[in-house]
Amino acid sequence: MNQKRLGTLAVHAGEGETLAVPSTTTPVYLATTYRFPDAAEAAAYLEEPEGRWLYSRLENPTVRAAEKKIAALEGAEAALCFSSGMAAITATLLASLRAGDALLLCDTVYGQTTRLARDVLERFGVEVRPVPLSGLAEAAAAAPAGAKALLFETPTNPTLRVVDVAAVAVACRRRGILSLLDATFASPVNLQSLALGVDLVMHSTTKFLNGHSDHLGGAVAGRRELVDRVAAVRRSTGGNLDPAAAYDLIRGMKTLEVRVLRQNDTALRLARALEGHPKVAWVRYPFLESHPDHALARLQLRGGGGVLSFSVKGGYGPVARVHDALGLVARASSLGGVESLASIPVISSHRHASDAELAIQGIDRGTIRISVGLEDPDDVVADLLQALEQA
Ligand SMILES: *Cc1c(COP(=O)(O)O)cnc(C)c1O
Numbered sequence: 001m002n003q004k005r006l007g008t009l010a011v012h013a014g015e016g017e018t019l020a021v022p023s024t025t026t027p028v029y030l031a032t033t034y035r036f037p038d039a040a041e042a043a044a045y046l047e048e049p050e051g052r053w054l055y056s057r058l059e060n061p062t063v064r065a066a067e068k069k070i071a072a073l074e075g076a077e078a079a080l081c082f083s084s085g086m087a088a089i090t091a092t093l094l095a096s097l098r099a100g101d102a103l104l105l106c107d108t109v110y111g112q113t114t115r116l117a118r119d120v121l122e123r124f125g126v127e128v129r130p131v132p133l134s135g136l137a138e139a140a141a142a143a144p145a146g147a148k149a150l151l152f153e154t155p156t157n158p159t160l161r162v163v164d165v166a167a168v169a170v171a172c173r174r175r176g177i178l179s180l181l182d183a184t185f186a187s188p189v190n191l192q193s194l195a196l197g198v199d200l201v202m203h204s205t206t207k208f209l210n211g212h213s214d215h216l217g218g219a220v221a222g223r224r225e226l227v228d229r230v231a232a233v234r235r236s237t238g239g240n241l242d243p244a245a246a247y248d249l250i251r252g253m254k255t256l257e258v259r260v261l262r263q264n265d266t267a268l269r270l271a272r273a274l275e276g277h278p279k280v281a282w283v284r285y286p287f288l289e290s291h292p293d294h295a296l297a298r299l300q301l302r303g304g305g306g307v308l309s310f311s312v313k314g315g316y317g318p319v320a321r322v323h324d325a326l327g328l329v330a331r332a333s334s335l336g337g338v339e340s341l342a343s344i345p346v347i348s349s350h351r352h353a354s355d356a357e358l359a360i361q362g363i364d365r366g367t368i369r370i371s372v373g374l375e376d377p378d379d380v381v382a383d384l385l386q387a388l389e390q391a
Contacts, residue, residue, distance in 0.1 A: 026065040028247045032056045058235050062243040066250050073188040076221035085204025087239035088218030095229040096149040096178050099125030106152035108133045140171035149178040155185045158309040158345055158369040159284040159362040162293035169197030189260035190301045207336030210252035211259050217241050264303030266377040271308045273381045279391040281311040307335050309369045316365040318391040325390040328383040335371035340380050342370050
């Protein structure tokens with residue numbers, strides 16, 4: 001019998017030969033571990049890991065390429081990717097706080113972020129102090145000595161309130177408080193957060209950065225010294241992004257600006273079409289003159305974003321009928337994708353909120369949120385107008 005040593009061939013033949021292929025796109029490096037040519041290189045990794053590779057929970061070349069793109073888009077020294085937006089927020093907060101510290105938490109942030117702070121961080125001795133959206137800079141200026149970080153979002157969900165980011169960042173810096181901004185709704189296209197002075201900007205890359213509803217991820221960007229602290233937490237907690245998902249993110253980001261500019265235009269057109277409609281109580285969109293933060297939005301944002309909300313007169317019954325009559329626009333949560341999506345806050349993001357809490361958030365039982373996609377703007381507007389006939 002002609003015995004071939006297939007085990008060795010199967011493992012090693014062909015490996016590494018494609019490394020120098022001049023591919024136009026970043027390869028997906030699925031490897032969990034990397035070769036060192038010798039002990040000197042293995043030891044060198046310990047001194048200078050940048051540009052070297054050890055193990056993919058620590059760093060991965062495809063993920064690193066996504067991180068470099070995010071850092072470039074945000075004008076940051078460094079960025080990190082995570083397996084979800086919540087993983088990015090978790091690592092950022094764990095890196096910023098210790099037992100006995102206080103976290104100033106804006107009262108309109110993403111619901112899961114509030115639960116992370118209250119249900120998890122408080123168990124580890126972090127005091128969570130809710131602060132009102134309208135007084136973030138004042139709250140930072142008057143913060144107690146133990147306050148170490150302030151976490152906020154702009155524009156907010158679902159009424160798209162716009163925060164004076166520069167004023168909040170300055171107030172935080174004066175008191176030695178880290179300013180942490182979740183800018184998922186703005187995306188780097190509409191808001192350059194770090195240029196306005198915040199210490200760290202976070203994104204759910206699940207939304208606009210990927211933009212195709214086929215990726216779950218998160219990111220944080222800022223000065224290297226701060227990002228390195230978050231990286232240390234990521235190494236220990238294990239929330240690094242998967243390399244295949246990093247590829248989806250890289251590909252999505254290539255069209256980020258084109259997509260968001262189009263979504264800005266479509267959302268403004270839809271907002272104008274809905275405003276003044278006899279069955280609509282109000283419309284919230286930052287670039288509408290009627291928005292409470294319109295002047296600030298025009299100064300600070302390149303566009304109003306792809307999300308708007310409005311209230312159907314008569315409350316839950318009528319808004320549910322509008323929701324159910326949508327044809328093109330999908331009844332689905334999330335935002336920032338190529339498909340237009342509609343969701344009703346009182347049966348999704350704000351399901352646990354009392355009427356008083358809804359009032360604080362500026363919404364009511366007739367509110368519906370729309371995330372516009374890349375369909376023809378006329379088709380999106382027409383779908384909403386026909387659905388409103390059912391209200
Ligand atoms: C979706 C979202 C998150 C959470 O991100 P995941 O990727 O779902 O973990 C955080 N903040 C905001 C503003 C979001 O919209």
